[in-house]
Amino acid sequence: MTHPQQNQILNKSQIEQKIIRMAYEIYEQNFEEQELVLAGIDQTGYTLAEMLTRELQKISPITVTLIRAIIDKSAPADTPVQLKPETVDLKDKAIVLVDDVLNTGRILTYALAAFLQYNPRKIEIATLVNRSHTLFPVAATYTGYSLATTLRNHISVVLQEDEVAAYLI
Template sequence: MTHPHQNLILDQAQIQQKIIRMAYEVYENNFEEQELVLAGIYQNGYKLAELLAKQLESISPLKVSLLRVTLDKDAPLQSPVDLAPDTVILENKTIILVDDVLNTGKTLAYAMNTFLQHSPKKVEIATLVNRHHTLFPVAATYTGYSLATTLREHVDVVLQEHELAAYLH
């Protein structure tokens, strides 16, 4: 699938390689843990969390719980942050918040606030593309690809069964 007026910055093989590397980094930093909670920001962050979880389970003995984080990215205070399934225990757990692109950090900052209310042991952030335009005190612990962009440029990440790609336009 081609995207008009967009430049491909990561193709499927590159994204898969970055997910493998990120999974090894996560495991190296958390090898003493029994369990990790990968909390993906719905929609693409959750898909990335699924791909990372699958990779982590293939390279490590860690038990990985997946959590879908849903929030209004444009008006995060208008509705509560939803965590699903609500059966995942967060207290004293290592939580890795996952999103496809780290831009201003606003989405991750509001999502992080929800997790802090559950007394986690540690919270880390994983992102496929880090644009370095943070306006909130959020830094990625794990980054697939660092990209210097202008504020007017936009990064689109596609994480579909038939296509894994990242585009800049």
């Protein structure tokens, strides 16, 4: 995926630095937990959750369980959210729901609803980029980068082996 360089808002080292900081913040807020569940919203949110998991494992003794939340972003009300693996026990657990960009909060709202049925102890939200255009009652607990944009702007986060960056499109 190639983007015009002038539209880059975060480069690889900046993203890595933000992930480390977010991991420390997550640890600080959850240091009393024995286990923490990181649930990444499928595709880039899950990749971000993997990166946060690696950092948390470096800095804390907390057992981190990683799961994938698969949601149809074009029609989230029509298809139930799938959690993979399905065997993870979420009852009375501390969960951090992870996505790359918090825009309107719509996708995170549908994802949150899927976790509530398991009666977790708490749910927090981590997002790499917060656009502050929430139309749904969702706020990020942990944010890597806050950016004021217009509603027409789009943020593209790339977390691939050959490219790690965030772009304003």
